[in-house]
Amino acid sequence: MEENFIDSDCPVTKALSIIGGKWKIIIICRLYGGIKRFGELKRSIPGITTKMLTQQLRELEENNVIHREVFKQVPPKVEYSLTELGLSVKTIILALYEWGSKL
Numbered sequence: 001m002e003e004n005f006i007d008s009d010c011p012v013t014k015a016l017s018i019i020g021g022k023w024k025i026i027i028i029c030r031l032y033g034g035i036k037r038f039g040e041l042k043r044s045i046p047g048i049t050t051k052m053l054t055q056q057l058r059e060l061e062e063n064n065v066i067h068r069e070v071f072k073q074v075p076p077k078v079e080y081s082l083t084e085l086g087l088s089v090k091t092i093i094l095a096l097y098e099w100g101s102k103l
Contacts, residue, residue: 018063019089023048024055027098028082028089031066035081065089 007013019025023045030036042053053054057080060066065086071077 018065019029019092021056022050024060024065025089025093027053027056028065028086031080031082031086031092032090034093035079037077037079047080071091074088 014038019028025047026048027041030041036044038053038057041057042050045053048056057066057068061068063085064083067081067083069079069081071079
């Protein structure tokens with residue numbers, strides 16, 4: 001495992017490329033509470049800019065962690081939810097929480 005840890009094919013490296021960074025885990029955690037609209041997510045994450053939230057949501061959608069549903073109405077309505085892959089990250093986040101609480 002150690003030899004391949006920094007290799008781009010390493011599973012840990014792949015996982016971190018998808019959920020790593022300052023905001024993605026926070027966004028995922030907010031979506032564990034259920035479907036959210038953009039404004040709800042923005043209000044629930046102090047300090048995140050509109051531009052950054054948009055970028056992070058796009059990346060999570062591209063990696064099939066979240067689902068974006070657009071409703072054709074005026075004004076437009078967009079909802080975000082977790083996919084099965086996104087839901088499966090919960091055990092990892094709980095493990096990080098446990099580890100962090102011991103520091």
